[in-house]
Amino acid sequence: MKEYRPQEIEEKWQKVWEEKGVFHTPQRSEKPKYYALVMFPYPSGTLHVGHVKNYVIGDIVARYKRMRGYNVLHPFGYDAFGLPAENAAIEKGIHPEEWTRKNISIIRKQVKRLGISYDWNREIATCDEEYYKWTQWIFLQLYKNGLAYKKKAAVNWCPKCKTVLANEQVKDGKCERCGTSVTIKHLEQWFFKITDYAERLLNDLEKLTGWPEHVKTMQRNWIGKSTGAEIEFPVEGSDTKIRVFTTRPDTLWGVTFMALAPESPLVEELVPDDRKEDLQAFLERVKQQDRFKRTSVEAEKEGFFLGRYAVNPVNGERVPIYVANYILMEYGTGAIMGVPAHDQRDFAFARKYGIPIKVVIKPVDGELDPDKMEEAYEGEGIMVNSGPFTGTPSKEGIEKVINWLEEKGIGKRSVQYKLRDWLISRQRYWGAPIPIIYCEKCGTVPVPEEDLPVRLPKDVEFLPTGQSPLSFHEGFKKTKCPICGGEAQRETDTMDTFVDSSWYFLRYVNPHLDDKPFEPDDVNYWLPVDQYIGGVEHAILHLLYSRFITKVLHDLGYLNFDEPFTNLFTQGMIYKDGAKMSKSKGNVVSPDDMIEKYGADTLRMYILFMAPPEKDAEWSDAGIEGVHRFIRRLWNTFYTILPHVKEETVEGLSLTTPVEKELRRKLHSIIKKITEDIEGGFKFNTAISGLMELINHLNQYLSGVPEDQWNRKLLREIAENLTLVLSPFAPHLAEEFWHELGQEGLVVQQSWPSYDPKALEVEEMEIAIQINGKVRDKILVPVDISEEELKKMVMERERVKEYIDGKTVKKFIYVKGRIVNIVI
Ligand code: ANZ
Ligand code: ZN
Numbered sequence: 001m002k003e004y005r006p007q008e009i010e011e012k013w014q015k016v017w018e019e020k021g022v023f024h025t026p027q028r029s030e031k032p033k034y035y036a037l038v039m040f041p042y043p044s045g046t047l048h049v050g051h052v053k054n055y056v057i058g059d060i061v062a063r064y065k066r067m068r069g070y071n072v073l074h075p076f077g078y079d080a081f082g083l084p085a086e087n088a089a090i091e092k093g094i095h096p097e098e099w100t101r102k103n104i105s106i107i108r109k110q111v112k113r114l115g116i117s118y119d120w121n122r123e124i125a126t127c128d129e130e131y132y133k134w135t136q137w138i139f140l141q142l143y144k145n146g147l148a149y150k151k152k153a154a155v156n157w158c159p160k161c162k163t164v165l166a167n168e169q170v171k172d173g174k175c176e177r178c179g180t181s182v183t184i185k186h187l188e189q190w191f192f193k194i195t196d197y198a199e200r201l202l203n204d205l206e207k208l209t210g211w212p213e214h215v216k217t218m219q220r221n222w223i224g225k226s227t228g229a230e231i232e233f234p235v236e237g238s239d240t241k242i243r244v245f246t247t248r249p250d251t252l253w254g255v256t257f258m259a260l261a262p263e264s265p266l267v268e269e270l271v272p273d274d275r276k277e278d279l280q281a282f283l284e285r286v287k288q289q290d291r292f293k294r295t296s297v298e299a300e301k302e303g304f305f306l307g308r309y310a311v312n313p314v315n316g317e318r319v320p321i322y323v324a325n326y327i328l329m330e331y332g333t334g335a336i337m338g339v340p341a342h343d344q345r346d347f348a349f350a351r352k353y354g355i356p357i358k359v360v361i362k363p364v365d366g367e368l369d370p371d372k373m374e375e376a377y378e379g380e381g382i383m384v385n386s387g388p389f390t391g392t393p394s395k396e397g398i399e400k401v402i403n404w405l406e407e408k409g410i411g412k413r414s415v416q417y418k419l420r421d422w423l424i425s426r427q428r429y430w431g432a433p434i435p436i437i438y439c440e441k442c443g444t445v446p447v448p449e450e451d452l453p454v455r456l457p458k459d460v461e462f463l464p465t466g467q468s469p470l471s472f473h474e475g476f477k478k479t480k481c482p483i484c485g486g487e488a489q490r491e492t493d494t495m496d497t498f499v500d501s502s503w504y505f506l507r508y509v510n511p512h513l514d515d516k517p518f519e520p521d522d523v524n525y526w527l528p529v530d531q532y533i534g535g536v537e538h539a540i541l542h543l544l545y546s547r548f549i550t551k552v553l554h555d556l557g558y559l560n561f562d563e564p565f566t567n568l569f570t571q572g573m574i575y576k577d578g579a580k581m582s583k584s585k586g587n588v589v590s591p592d593d594m595i596e597k598y599g600a601d602t603l604r605m606y607i608l609f610m611a612p613p614e615k616d617a618e619w620s621d622a623g624i625e626g627v628h629r630f631i632r633r634l635w636n637t638f639y640t641i642l643p644h645v646k647e648e649t650v651e652g653l654s655l656t657t658p659v660e661k662e663l664r665r666k667l668h669s670i671i672k673k674i675t676e677d678i679e680g681g682f683k684f685n686t687a688i689s690g691l692m693e694l695i696n697h698l699n700q701y702l703s704g705v706p707e708d709q710w711n712r713k714l715l716r717e718i719a720e721n722l723t724l725v726l727s728p729f730a731p732h733l734a735e736e737f738w739h740e741l742g743q744e745g746l747v748v749q750q751s752w753p754s755y756d757p758k759a760l761e762v763e764e765m766e767i768a769i770q771i772n773g774k775v776r777d778k779i780l781v782p783v784d785i786s787e788e789e790l791k792k793m794v795m796e797r798e799r800v801k802e803y804i805d806g807k808t809v810k811k812f813i814y815v816k817g818r819i820v821n822i823v824i
Contacts, residue, residue, distance in 0.1 A: 006599020039534030173290035210567030224418025245332030431494030
């Protein structure tokens with residue numbers, strides 16, 4: 001028998017696919033379209049099997065949909081700008097471009113060896129001039145429409161990476177990449193006004209019925225909408241008013257202090273001269289604190305009394321004004337009204353500084369004693385000590401108080417979002433330069449679209465200075481003002497790489513178009529993406545930014561859809577030795593090694609078989625061995641029947657024995673199962689179990705029936721259909737089988753098989769029912785019925801019941817396939 005040599009077969013068919021261009025997607029077709037997209041990788045090194053999982057899932061979808069008659073767009077590319085390339089440049093002295101291109105060619109080779117059905121004509125890299133030209137174009141569209149602006153901002157700064165980090169890139173106060181504690185710097189930075197879209201980004205989540213609920217929840221929390229009121233508290237002895245945002249206007253009568261964020265400009269304004277020095281010391285200390293930690297409930301509260309008082313506008317009470325470490329400048333108004341009885345952080349603060357605690361919400365079934373309380377009562381209840389609102393249920397009170405505040409002109413309804421504008425400036429080299437020019441006469445001038453791209457110069461020096469290498473590059477910096485022609489300077493910041501990846505799914509449609517980022521007609525045909533597949537680590541930022549940019553381009557008239565991804569699938573991770581794979585832990589499983597040892601088809605099948613694809617799974621060497629053994633068995637089985645079916649056709653198939661009928665029933669029920677497993681939501685692992693089951697049945701038949709009695713037409717039907725349903729999972733193997741069967745064309749160009757519902761029907765037989773030796777009834781039952789099931793059916797027959805008539809059944813005898821005898 002022919003030996004299974006996966007590497008040979010795989011290389012051969014990959015070449016054929018490439019030469020015949022079978023995966024090149026026509027821009028238009030009679031067929032319905034299907035856009036299957038996987039998240040493109042960051043080319044920082046070689047791929048591990050976790051990436052492979054992403055691409056294999058995508059490939060199953062793409063191959064299946066192709067066989068289902070869709071015109072499938074399945075592209076691949078690289079998120080190629082970013083910090084690691086630049087750090088490599090500093091550490092190893094390689095130019096970021098060289099480093100990136102080298103990694104890209106390694107990854108491309110790795111992916112090609114997996115036999116993924118990408119349209120390689122559409123390959124893109126975000127660091128290509130022909131790509132980033134259009135990233136810059138997108139910046140200009142936002143700028144021209146007031147959605148890109150520059151401001152001095154307190155930014156997160158990583159002292160090790162020497163760069164600004166977006167809030168999103170700070171995890172527990174530490175740099176997401178290197179783990180160093182993040183500090184604060186004030187710099188002029190470019191922002192995208194994503195907050196203008198907060199409400200739509202939130203509401204439109206409801207349209208996304210094809211997204212996992214947990215991802216939508218993460219997006220909702222990130223946007224963080226709060227409704228409440230803004231209220232002004234006049235400062236005693238001054239014209240200044242402190243504006244606060246609260247979600248609990250029902251607690252207004254319980255305010256016993258005010259607190260300002262350390263960064264609030266009001267702090268300097270209100271502090272009396274004699275307290276300035278102490279204040280400075282305090283501010284220096286708390287501004288150092290981690291901005292994320294210091295606002296948590298557990299964090300130690302620290303405050304500084306400004307020596308001033310504010311007046312509660314609802315009852316005229318005089319309350320002290322503090323600066324407190326747990327107030328953030330970036331949220332609400334940067335100031336709060338302190339209600340210790342009903343807010344835990346205020347409670348801790350009040351206890352520490354001896355501030356009175358005043359109860360204004362009474363639990364429905366109890367009393368609160370401010371002296372004995374051990375924590376704030378944050379729940380609902382009845383308003384007490386609250387002037388005209390005393391006795392009102394607190395939930396209703398919120399609405400009523402807001403209306404009352406608005407009538408009196410003391411406050412107004414307010415909605416706040418946690419979402420901040422998107423900081424896109426990076427003081428780094430390896431990114432798309434922000435297309436802005438500064439002219440002394442004309443101010444900030446956008447680069448005219450016809451002058452794009454603003455090219456990254458190649459000859460730059462990489463020094464760990466914290467300033468962009470572009471800012472030392474006179475040739476880059478010096479330019480002419482597009483308006484007055486005078487001497488001017490280029491912006492030297494580059495864009496956050498999340499900008500690059502916020503629109504790449506549009507570029508795949510027209511990857512090499514050079515006068516437009518995309519052709520609106522084409523994009524409107526292909527998008528939204530029908531199935532997006534990627535890791536849950538991108539559940540917030542990348543998806544939110546992509547949704548935002550899509551909405552902006554929609555509003556500007558370029559797109560006729562405003563959500564980019566109709567269906568989203570987040571795959572689980574692959575662990576090794578109980579841990580996430582990483583180079584530093586030395587537990588990375590390389591796809592190349594696995595392909596070397598077992599072939600790509602085994603690797604693909606194992607990754608899909610190890611667990612439901614949305615679940616995390618643990619890599620097991622024994623597991624891949626097992627799948628490989630199955631594939632060898634499949635191979636051997638195929639070559640056992642091949643001589644018997646090679647010249648055969650399915651036409652004229654007839655079944656004579658029950659064993660043949662049963663085998664055909666198995667075939668068709670497994671076609672049905674695999675189809676439903678794929679359609680019904682990525683149940684690839686059980687689809688593969690189905691394949692295994694079929695091979696078992698086939699082998700039982702082959703060993704149970706003498707070779708000269710094999711039903712060749714039936715075996716031919718099995719061989720053909722098995723090959724077809726196998727083909728998305730193990731495409732090389734399937735291609736080889738298809739060829740061996742003497743079929744015309746490639747398996748990838750075939751239609752998905754449909755099952756024969758008739759084959760699924762179970763044959764029935766007639767059983768006579770005797771009672772005390774006399775035939776009294778007859779019953780039709782499936783041939784493979786068990787005695788137990790049969791007995792149940794028999795005993796429920798009306799005629800049988802009549803004869804038994806409450807008497808005890810002494811015996812129930814079943815002569816298989818013929819007769820039942822009941823003795824009463
Ligand atoms: C008074 C009050 C009484 C509050 C009470 C809560 C309970 P969310 O839901 O997250 O929007 N707050 C407002 N701005 C703040 C800032 N810049 N830094 C820190 N805390 C701030 O939270 C809104 C609540 O968080 C607001 O409602 C305010 O405290 C506080 F029984 O006002 B509350
Ligand atoms: Zn000018």
